[in-house]
Amino acid sequence: xxxxxxxxxxxxxxxxxxxxxxxxxxxxxxxxxxxxxxxxxxxxxxxxxxxxxxxxxxxxxxxxxxxxxxxxxxxxxxxxxxxxxxxxxxxxxxxxxxxxxxxxxxxxxxxxxxxxxxxxxxxxxxxxxxxxxxxxxxxxxxxxxxxxxxxxxxxxxxxxxxxxxxxxxxxxxxxxxxxxxxxxxxxxxxxxxxxxxxxxxxxxxxxxxxxxxxxxxxxxxxxxxxxxxxxxxxxxxxxxxxxxxxxxxxxxxxxxxxxxxxxxxxxxxxxxxxxxxxxxxxxxxxxxxxxxxxxxxxxxxxxxxxxxxxxxxxxxxxxxxxxxxxxxxxxxxxxxxxxxxxxxxxxxxxxxxxxxxxxxxxxxxxxxxxxxxxxxxxxxxxxxxxxxxxxxxxxxxxxxxxxxxxxxxxxxxxxxxxxxxxxxxxxxxxxxxxxxxxxxxxxxxxxxxxxxxxxxxxxxxxxxxxxxxxxxxxxxxxxxxxxxxxxxxxxxxxxxxxxxxxxxxxxxxxxxxxxxxxxxxxxxxxxxxxxxxxxxxxxxxxxxxxxxxxxxxxxxxxxxxxxxxxxxxxxxxxxxxxxxxxxxxxxxxxxxxxxxxxxxxxxxxxxxxxxxxxxxxxxxxxxxxxxxxxxxxxxxxxxxxxxxxxxxxxxxxxxxxxxxxxxxxxxxxxxxxxxxxxxxxxxxxxxxxxxxxxxxxxxxxxxxxxxxxxxxxxxxxxxxx
Ligand code: DGJ
Numbered sequence: 001x002x003x004x005x006x007x008x009x010x011x012x013x014x015x016x017x018x019x020x021x022x023x024x025x026x027x028x029x030x031x032x033x034x035x036x037x038x039x040x041x042x043x044x045x046x047x048x049x050x051x052x053x054x055x056x057x058x059x060x061x062x063x064x065x066x067x068x069x070x071x072x073x074x075x076x077x078x079x080x081x082x083x084x085x086x087x088x089x090x091x092x093x094x095x096x097x098x099x100x101x102x103x104x105x106x107x108x109x110x111x112x113x114x115x116x117x118x119x120x121x122x123x124x125x126x127x128x129x130x131x132x133x134x135x136x137x138x139x140x141x142x143x144x145x146x147x148x149x150x151x152x153x154x155x156x157x158x159x160x161x162x163x164x165x166x167x168x169x170x171x172x173x174x175x176x177x178x179x180x181x182x183x184x185x186x187x188x189x190x191x192x193x194x195x196x197x198x199x200x201x202x203x204x205x206x207x208x209x210x211x212x213x214x215x216x217x218x219x220x221x222x223x224x225x226x227x228x229x230x231x232x233x234x235x236x237x238x239x240x241x242x243x244x245x246x247x248x249x250x251x252x253x254x255x256x257x258x259x260x261x262x263x264x265x266x267x268x269x270x271x272x273x274x275x276x277x278x279x280x281x282x283x284x285x286x287x288x289x290x291x292x293x294x295x296x297x298x299x300x301x302x303x304x305x306x307x308x309x310x311x312x313x314x315x316x317x318x319x320x321x322x323x324x325x326x327x328x329x330x331x332x333x334x335x336x337x338x339x340x341x342x343x344x345x346x347x348x349x350x351x352x353x354x355x356x357x358x359x360x361x362x363x364x365x366x367x368x369x370x371x372x373x374x375x376x377x378x379x380x381x382x383x384x385x386x387x388x389x390x391x392x393x394x395x396x397x398x399x400x401x402x403x404x405x406x407x408x409x410x411x412x413x414x415x416x417x418x419x420x421x422x423x424x425x426x427x428x429x430x431x432x433x434x435x436x437x438x439x440x441x442x443x444x445x446x447x448x449x450x451x452x453x454x455x456x457x458x459x460x461x462x463x464x465x466x467x468x469x470x471x472x473x474x475x476x477x478x479x480x481x482x483x484x485x486x487x488x489x490x491x492x493x494x495x496x497x498x499x500x501x502x503x504x505x506x507x508x509x510x511x512x513x514x515x516x517x518x519x520x521x522x523x524x525x526x527x528x529x530x531x532x533x534x535x536x537x538x539x540x541x542x543x544x545x546x547x548x549x550x551x552x553x554x555x556x557x558x559x560x561x562x563x564x565x566x567x568x569x570x571x572x573x574x575x576x577x578x579x580x581x582x583x584x585x586x587x588x589x590x591x592x593x594x595x596x597x598x599x600x601x602x603x604x605x606x607x608x609x610x611x612x613x614x615x616x617x618x619x620x621x622x623x624x625x626x627x628x629x630x631x632x633x634x635x636x637x638x639x640x641x642x643x644x645x646x647x648x649x650x651x652x653x654x655x656x657x658x659x660x661x662x663x664x665x666x667x668x669x670x671x672x673x674x675x676x677x678x679x680x681x682x683x684x685x686x687x688x689x690x691x692x693x694x695x696x697x698x699x700x701x702x703x704x705x706x707x708x709x710x711x712x713x714x715x716x717x718x719x720x721x
Pocket of ligand 1 (some may be wrong): 353399512513
């Protein structure tokens with residue numbers, strides 16, 4: 001490995017040979033770490049950007065605490081092997097064939113190129129090499145971290161725990177952790193808790209990302225923070241398999257956050273000469289509160305992560321058939337819906353579940369990906385042609401990783417599913433999980449998807465995944481390799497997505513897992529949008545979407561307008577309310593249009609046209625949470641376009657009582673001195689609201705909305721004159 005130092009002023013990455021300090025700068029943040037006298041790699045700074053000429057003192061290891069906590073536990077290391085007297089969460093734990101389990105990593109050399117730093121470490125005696133990889137995003141200061149583990153010994157070894165890296169926060173005692181919990185139809189429930197001694201583990205043991213927790217965190221300080229002010233440190237994992245983020249306060253009350261694949265039931269058998277590349281762990285800093293941290297993540301996702309970044313396509317307004325027809329799809333019913341959808345201004349028509357195999361309900365068909373001849377006697381072509389003739393593109397639902405036991409595929413290949421021989425195969429929604437880690441399963445899935453896209457003019461796949469793992473056995477490989485399934489499954493999932501994208505560059509893909517069960521920065525790098533939740537109740541969605549946008553951009557947050565009352569809460573909401581809730585993300589229609597009145601069509605047509613006039617602002621702009629649905633009877637969000645020429649604000653009143661008026665709305669993010677005219681999209685503002693005023697007026701004086709009653713909503717746009 002090359003060893004050289006880079007000290008040119010405009011590069012994002014530097015190394016100071018005197019102090020042995022590395023430094024990365026991007027956006028408004030600086031990250032610094034150094035090599036201490038013990039040759040450990042130690043975090044020095046993670047925070048607001050410092051002047052270029054600011055030097056850092058050399059890293060100095062902690063002296064530990066008495067004889068019980070040796071220095072390795074209290075030195076804020078970037079990456080620790082489990083060895084010596086380490087009690088905090090390790091980044092890497094290995095068992096060698098001779099039974100030795102001691103791993104102590106020390107600095108060897110480094111390499112800097114542009115915005116990237118690679119630091120090579122090695123065990124003190126064995127040929128285990130670890131390269132710490134850092135890449136700084138110039139615009140947002142979001143740092144991408146990962147590690148490459150290389151087995152240069154002459155025998156295989158087993159990785160029992162591996163992380164992408166550890167983030168160490170500045171010393172402090174008033175930190176607060178923000179994360180989400182959830183489940184099917186209730187994703188994105190925001191939680192916050194002070195960080196005390198001990199460890200909080202956010203995780204999925206489900207085989208995939210899951211909704212119980214989502215792999216991101218934000219940490220702020222209880223003393224001085226709100227939506228738009230104060231320091232926030234945040235991170236998100238790019239991994240769609242089982243994952244773990246542990247937030248730990250050590251014996252000196254220092255906070256360290258370690259993340260990567262989940263270590264529960266984990267093992268990866270690494271042969272001599274092989275490498276193990278960890279997933280990416282992204283981290284960033286904002287001094288503009290939780291809102292500022294979210295906006296940085298959104299900007300990073302749109303400009304640097306999504307396929308086609310920095311110019312991913314704006315999401316077309318789509319129609320999806322699921323809630324209208326469920327499994328009862330056929331040529332005539334879909335054509336009828338397509339005509340009605342097109343009349344509204346819909347741009348993409350998506351046929352959901354039910355079009356293939358013997359699929360009449362969720363008991364059969366998954367795995368048999370031929371077009372059902374009773375439902376579509378002439379194949380998909382007549383429907384696709386019809387959709388195209390209506391000036392929409394065509395999308396199709398698939399669930400490639402699953403199989404129903406009642407399918408030809410399962411009857412032929414019962415060994416293709418995750419299983420432990422002789423044990424039950426637990427079904428969820430009457431289906432089993434195909435073991436995508438198997439090369440033959442990987443090839444089969446890739447082959448039929450590729451053929452489907454070659455044979456049909458399909459622009460969009462909704463890729464669904466409707467259960468989590470059970471009995472995660474892989475009996476056809478040697479015992480010591482069977483747990484590789486946790487990693488190889490996800491890698492093959494990514495590989496199929498990447499190959500499909502490469503073979504069919506115009507096809508877009510949505511990640512869906514019975515709703516938002518597979519949303520993370522790993523899958524987002526390979527898909528164009530995600531399905532947020534099967535819960536389409538427009539009021540519940542205010543909460544789900546609020547939690548979602550802490551980490552993920554509204555640009556990928558699919559939000560359908562469906563029928564009311566919904567199955568979820570039997571709550572009735574006006575069509576305007578449902579539209580405004582969905583227009584905060586990427587708009588879709590999922591209602592049964594056969595039930596709509598002419599008035600419904602007129603309202604929907606108007607609101608879809610309105611959405612198209614603000615879509616770029618919502619999908620690309622800066623999101624401000626002006627009032628949280630969690631904190632009162634109101635909820636208000638605002639999006640401001642990047643050039644600050646347009647803003648749109650959505651206001652929702654959950655329930656009014658005792659004749660109290662709606663609190664005043666103060667906009668944010670406008671140009672103080674420019675004049676903005678206000679336009680009502682729907683609803684009313686107070687009579688004395690000026691038709692035009694300066695950005696300063698809208699932000700500091702604010703305006704009053706006229707909302708009363710239960711489940712009321714309104715929206716305004718502001719246009720710079
Ligand atoms: C779960 C998805 O979230 C729904 O939108 C729908 O596609 C069904 N699966 C179909 O089975």
